């Protein structure tokens with residue numbers, strides 16, 4: 001006998017919500033996740049006891065000082081590192097299965113475009129490897145270049161584009177095979193602040209239009225607060241999650257939202273979290 005919800009309509013709604021969360025709404029689920037690297041100088045605990053659930057359509061940023069395990073966590077999701085403790089699921093699968101099913105696109109700090117290939121050929125590369133037909137490759141390349149506002153630059157070579165444009169091309173490459181999950185490891189870290197602002201705006205726009213789930217590593221507090229629906233604050237030795245901040249900001253965010261009291265309040269909380277986990281060395 002259900003004493004909580006006697007009303008069958010409410011009960012049904014609740015159970016539908018529960019089942020939709022259980023089936024497919026969770027994109028990443030880490031439970032007691034740990035990873036210790038064995039090095040010549042002894043073990044390095046890159047991640048310790050990380051519990052985290054990322055839901056479909058979230059924009060989650062990871063922020064913390066160097067060595068707190070941000071990159072390692074993204075790499076575990078992407079099956080580029082294997083955890084030594086705990087469990088992780090990506091779309092309900094092991095990272096290895098998710099990787100085989102092309103569950104994610106990965107964007108690195110450096111754009112990593114091949115200089116001898118045009119932008120179109122660079123973006124098409126993973127599609128070529130996956131055996132897409134030429135027509136399908138072309139259609140996808142044009143669609144994703146349009147998404148990152150690079151329509152018209154297909155025939156250019158990387159060196160003919162600015163750093164920001166190159167990074168947008170690398171985002172297009174990660175999006176070309178339509179993965180729902182985009183993992184981004186400090187993609188704008190090497191760019192100057194004005195370019196970075198512009199790319200942040202464009203990334204939010206892309207996220208709104210595509211409904212992708214995004215995991216984003218950054219060292220920048222304003223970037224994390226501006227972009228995220230949730231901010232994960234991490235701390236090193238051992239790498240762990242020390243605070244999880246739900247953003248109350250609306251999804252639509254003009255750049256000047258950064259001057260509002262709500263924004264500054266979240267930024268303050270992130271800063272406090274970072275300070276608490278920071279040692280002076």
Ligand SMILES: Nc1ncnc2c1ncn2[C@@H]1O[C@H](COP(=O)(O)OP(=O)(O)OP(=O)(O)O)[C@@H](O)[C@H]1O
Nearest residue numbers: 037039044046065066067068069070071072073239
């Ligand atoms: N392949 C590896 N072998 C040994 N130690 C590693 C390896 N990869 C990472 N580490 C160590 O694990 C810890 C976490 O590294 P990680 O790169 O995930 O940190 P991070 O938070 O992304 O740092 P940064 O902001 O500098 O990129 C660090 O102490 C690092 O030296």
